[in-house]
Amino acid sequence: MARIDEYESRDALGLAAWVRAGEVSPQELLEAAVARVEAHNPALNAVVIRAFEEGRKAIEAGLPEGPFRGVPWLLKDLHAAWAGVRLTSGSRFFADNVSDHDHELTMRYRLAGLVLFGRTASPELGLTATTESTLYGVTRNPWDRALSAGGSSGGAAAAVAAGIVPAAHATDGGGSIRVPASCCGLFGVKPTRARVPSGPKVGEGWSGMSVQHAVSRSVRDSAALLDAASGPALGDPYWAPPPARPFLSEVGADPGRLRIALQTRAFNGVEVHADCVAAARDAAQLCESLGHEVTEEELTIDRELLSGATGLIISANLRATLLERGEQLGRAYTADDVEPLTFLMAEGVKPREAADYARAIRTIHAIGRQVSGFLERFDALLTPTMATPPLPLGRLSLSRGDL
Structure with missing residues (x-):
C-alpha cells in the first residue's frame, strides 16, 4: 500500500496511479498538498491565492476519470480564468478581479x-524574469x-521544487516557463503557438508569442x-498541426540519430x-555519448530588430490590457496602480502608430522563417537556458523602473 508520507516521491502520473489502484484517495492527496503549502509557503511565497475549500468541494462532487484524477493542481495567477476565484495577474490594478468564467484550459484540467x-505567484502581468510584485512581495527559490525562483512562472516553479505539487500550470512569452524551470531545477517546455488554446476571451497572447503549459519534475x-x-x-483563430501520436508516447521512444546544433553565445550579445x-x-x-551528431554552429539574428519588434508587441498588448481594466473600473490607470516599469512600458508605446505594430508582426514572422531555415539542417538547437545562474532577488524587479 502507498503511504501518503511518500507523496513527494511520486510525479503526477504516479499519484494518479495510486488513486486508480485505491492506495490513496483524492482527499488524502489534497490534504498532503495543503499541509505542504502551510509548511513551505511562509518562507517561499509561492502560493498567493488559496482555494482549498474549492478543491475539497470538487472532490466531494466527484472527479472525472481522467489521466490525472485526484492530483492536486495549482493555476498560475495569470491568464487562466477560474470562475468565482480571483485572478490578479500580480497587479494592484487587478487585485479585486474575480473571474466570471472558466478559461478553456481550466476546463480541460478539470x-x-x-x-x-490555489494560484501561484506571478510578477505584474508576467512582464519580467523574476517573481516579485508590490501586491504579493517576493517569491523565493527553494x-x-x-535568489530568484525565476519568472514569470516563479511561483509555480517554487511550489513544484519544494514538493508542494509535482507539477503546476505555467505560462511563457519570453522564457516564463523555461527560466523558472532552469532556476529551480525542473523540466519546462514552451509549446508551439496555438498548441494549447487561449480562449474563450482571447485568441492568442502577445500576437502568438505567449502560450500556456506547465513546469514539472518529470x-x-x-x-x-x-x-x-x-x-x-x-x-480559435488558428491552431497547431495535430501530433502524429500522443506526446506521452514520445517519452522514451527512440528518436533515431539526431543532428544537433550547439550554440553557447547569447542571441542578444550578452556575455554568458x-x-x-x-x-x-x-x-x-x-x-x-547517446549517438547523436553535435555540431557547433551559430544562429545569427538581428537582435536590434527582434528586440524592437517584441518590445512593441508586448507594450502594445500591455497597454490594451490596462485600458480594458480601466474601462471595467470606470477610470484610467495611473502610475499609482502599477509597477514603475509597467507604467513606463504602457506609456512609452502611446506615440507609436498602428503601422509600427504591423511592421513588428512582419519582423517576428520573418525571424521565425529565418530560424526555420536554420533548422532545416538540424533537428534541434542546444543552448544555455539562461545567460546567468539565478540572480539575487531585486535585480530584475519591475519596481526598479530602470530594468
Missing part, C-alpha cells in the same frame, strides 16, 4: 481529473532563498499534461556565465 486548489508529466490540454477549441556554458557543453557531450 476534465483530466486535476483538483484545483534551493537558496536569497518529463512524462509534461507530455501527459500537454496531451490533456492541447488541441483546438471552438472559435561560464557555468551556463559548461552546462550546455555537458548536455552536448551526453547527446554525443
Whole structure:
C-alpha cells in the first residue's frame, strides 16, 4: 500500500496511479498538498491565492476519470480564468478581479481529473524574469532563498521544487516557463503557438508569442499534461498541426540519430556565465555519448530588430490590457496602480502608430522563417537556458523602473 508520507516521491502520473489502484484517495492527496503549502509557503511565497475549500468541494462532487484524477493542481495567477476565484495577474490594478468564467484550459484540467486548489505567484502581468510584485512581495527559490525562483512562472516553479505539487500550470512569452524551470531545477517546455488554446476571451497572447503549459519534475508529466490540454477549441483563430501520436508516447521512444546544433553565445550579445556554458557543453557531450551528431554552429539574428519588434508587441498588448481594466473600473490607470516599469512600458508605446505594430508582426514572422531555415539542417538547437545562474532577488524587479 502507498503511504501518503511518500507523496513527494511520486510525479503526477504516479499519484494518479495510486488513486486508480485505491492506495490513496483524492482527499488524502489534497490534504498532503495543503499541509505542504502551510509548511513551505511562509518562507517561499509561492502560493498567493488559496482555494482549498474549492478543491475539497470538487472532490466531494466527484472527479472525472481522467489521466490525472485526484492530483492536486495549482493555476498560475495569470491568464487562466477560474470562475468565482480571483485572478490578479500580480497587479494592484487587478487585485479585486474575480473571474466570471472558466478559461478553456481550466476546463480541460478539470476534465483530466486535476483538483484545483490555489494560484501561484506571478510578477505584474508576467512582464519580467523574476517573481516579485508590490501586491504579493517576493517569491523565493527553494534551493537558496536569497535568489530568484525565476519568472514569470516563479511561483509555480517554487511550489513544484519544494514538493508542494509535482507539477503546476505555467505560462511563457519570453522564457516564463523555461527560466523558472532552469532556476529551480525542473523540466519546462514552451509549446508551439496555438498548441494549447487561449480562449474563450482571447485568441492568442502577445500576437502568438505567449502560450500556456506547465513546469514539472518529470518529463512524462509534461507530455501527459500537454496531451490533456492541447488541441483546438471552438472559435480559435488558428491552431497547431495535430501530433502524429500522443506526446506521452514520445517519452522514451527512440528518436533515431539526431543532428544537433550547439550554440553557447547569447542571441542578444550578452556575455554568458561560464557555468551556463559548461552546462550546455555537458548536455552536448551526453547527446554525443547517446549517438547523436553535435555540431557547433551559430544562429545569427538581428537582435536590434527582434528586440524592437517584441518590445512593441508586448507594450502594445500591455497597454490594451490596462485600458480594458480601466474601462471595467470606470477610470484610467495611473502610475499609482502599477509597477514603475509597467507604467513606463504602457506609456512609452502611446506615440507609436498602428503601422509600427504591423511592421513588428512582419519582423517576428520573418525571424521565425529565418530560424526555420536554420533548422532545416538540424533537428534541434542546444543552448544555455539562461545567460546567468539565478540572480539575487531585486535585480530584475519591475519596481526598479530602470530594468
